[in-house]
Amino acid sequence: MPGIVVIGTQWGDEGKGKATDQLGDRVDYTVRYSGGNNAGHTLVVNGEKYALHLLPSGILNPGVPVIGNGVVVDLEVLFSEIDALEARGVDTSKLVLSANAHIIAPYHKVLDKVTERFLGKRKIGTTGRGVGPAYADKINRVGIRIQDLLDEDLLRDKVEAALVQKNQVLVKIYNQMAIDPAEVADELLSYADRVRPMVRDVARELNDALDAGRLVVFEGAQAHHLDVDHGTYPYVTSSNPIAAGACTGSGVGPNRLDRIVGIAKAYTTRVGEGPFPTELLDEDGERLRVAGGEFGTTTGRPRRCGWFDPLVVEAACTYNGVTDVFLTKLDILTGWDKIPVCTGYEIDGQIVSTYPVMMDDIVKAQPVYEFLDGWTEDISGARTFEELPPTCQAYVRRLEELIRCRISGIGVGPGREQVIMLHDLID
Template sequence: MPAVVIVGAQWGDEGKGKATDLLGERVDYVVKPNGGNNAGHTVVVRGEKFELKLLPAGILSPQVTPVIGNGVVVNLEALFEEIDLLAARGVDTDRLRISANAHVVAPYHQTLDKVTERFLGKRAIGTTGRGIGPTYMDKAGRLGIRIQDLFDESILRQKIEGALRQKNELLVKLYNRRAVDVEETVQDLLAYADRLRPMVVDTTILLNDALDRGEVVLMEGGQATFLDVDHGTYPFVTSSNPTAGGALTGSGIGPARVSGVIGIVKAYTTRVGAGPFPTELFDEDGERLQRVGHEVGVNTGRPRRCGWYDALMIRHAVRINSFTDIVLTKLDVLTGLEQVPICVAYDVDGVRHDQMPMTQTEFHHAQPIYEMMPGWSEDITACRSLDELPQAARDYVQRLEELAGCRISAIGVGPDRADTIVVHDPLGQRAR
């Protein structure tokens, strides 16, 4: 039985958690393959809101085995804090499994993240300050600490000594901070080892054995396509590959086992942090989208930048990820607008672009060219079929589907798990 991937198609915060949770009742494993506690999800189940930062959304489905894959960077303090908060609310977290090859966010990674951002000044990336980037830098630089290292004190100490030999020079001589103590860091991390040990497995074997048994594995990508370190709006990106290809690398599942890639698309566009954003709004419409859509970062509490739907971005995301289906979220937020603009092209210094520009310079200077669609005023939160939507809302959805070149299989019309119109089953025969 093949695996299924869920990927954000914009700059994150599209509603991937809700989509994963909606499908989670029909799958056996839900894997988080990349990112860390910088990539949160808000999931509403029967009116109860859960804010997940590091754990896969599948943790909320009792029959699902949630898995933190090898591509994730794990802040252990944040992990156990989140586990304890869910347990206090009656959520069973004993099924959680963590890859032995996942990397650990050490305290010095967070320190470096914050001082580096301050040092960059106006050129700051807008990171969450959670140490994610520096941890991925150590992973690529072969200075990283993996989960399995916590079970070998000698190896752990050697790795921390090697990493801090360089980092303390930076902290003291460049950033005027005190040096990080090796032994203190070792003991901080070892304190989690006993509690962590029962959760740690070879997740590549775990997941491939599950597929061999005919069970369904859902990979839930963090962040989104345009935060991908290769395909995103570099350098204003994350440090991993939150695209479909990255989900496979971060899970240890081969591409031939994937039967579907589901893109999650918000009915408008939002972004957290710095970077170019052609359709960004600085007027009452932008404030309205932020207010009605409750556009505040789950992890940071920062208001999200808001703008109209960008069809060029979605078409490019379809291309990069090979989406088989799109789940459109937050259509209800557009209710009450007289007209709803769709960005269908860019003007870059007088030249029309119908595809994403090749260079970051061109994208930075892109001005949106809009196609106007009629709005609707009817409340759509109780709609459960396309026929129940107002005609203008149906026309908007149909136009987005045409521009994307990919079918829209489900439409979110409210925050709760049940507030969804299913047009086509995005899992099809891929789930029980």
């Protein structure tokens, strides 16, 4: 059985959880390998809606859900999600947590919020959940890891050391109250007993599973164009949600990855600041937002909406070695007479047909559109490609040509069963 990576090809919120969920009970392990609770997955199973922020979507399937070392963990959020799912009858007892995952401490959230306010109009548009500061501490080698919870003296020393400088910054630069290291340590240690049974050598367990022929799905958060190295920097996340991040974020080698599934929404959305060439600031944009329910799973913020941009998706497919694309929310486009699709950008009077590397070019890019015929039929009940209206089929095939990657799955509604599979994502 293969190792499969599921990644977003746009700016997040593409419906990665839905694609992962399609693999269902065939999956032995579902691994969240990057990000924190600044991301979210919304799943609809048997008419019930589940909003997940930190837990992998595989928590709703029979396999083992895993939080890898590349994730930063807010313990309060983790156990709030677990308790909420348990209250609804979901068994979370199989959850595995990497000993090497870093913890989002209370002071990370404070720093995240005051820094954004301080930046003013230059703000990045973070969620204020402490993800960036936690990753910064990780890189600065002053982070606190899950395994540190299991040694009280070590934890207290690390918290105290981390706050020596941070309290100076909070008090002298941001005019905030200093944070008491003892209070922070006490709060973190209050979760130690619940954490202890979950902690494992995730890298070893996943490699053993792959050696034994188990199916392991690596589930990214955010998306390619929010990657700290390859996205629209600085308007990005603080980690590597690209396919290669599955290796560093879980401890498996690149030769263990057999298939890369890229998720693309049938239009485009973005949350937060940053360039967005096909963004719509008119009635069509608002219509997409309302019809698609485009409000953040984690933040509730309204998402910026625009037409499908193949240049964005093609770049992600190329740089990640995407083998299959899963197209979501196709049903939302029902009712438009003509549907624009971006086929290039005009930049300084020149037409380009590939996504630019220079941020200045992306900011200046004006979309060049091709107009495809729309459809009015309700497609939410379609379960085969042939059941889609001819113009809807033509829309999908044209996107396939422009992104230069086969479309293997299509989402036609929010439900787990509202999917058309053109190619199996495993075989």
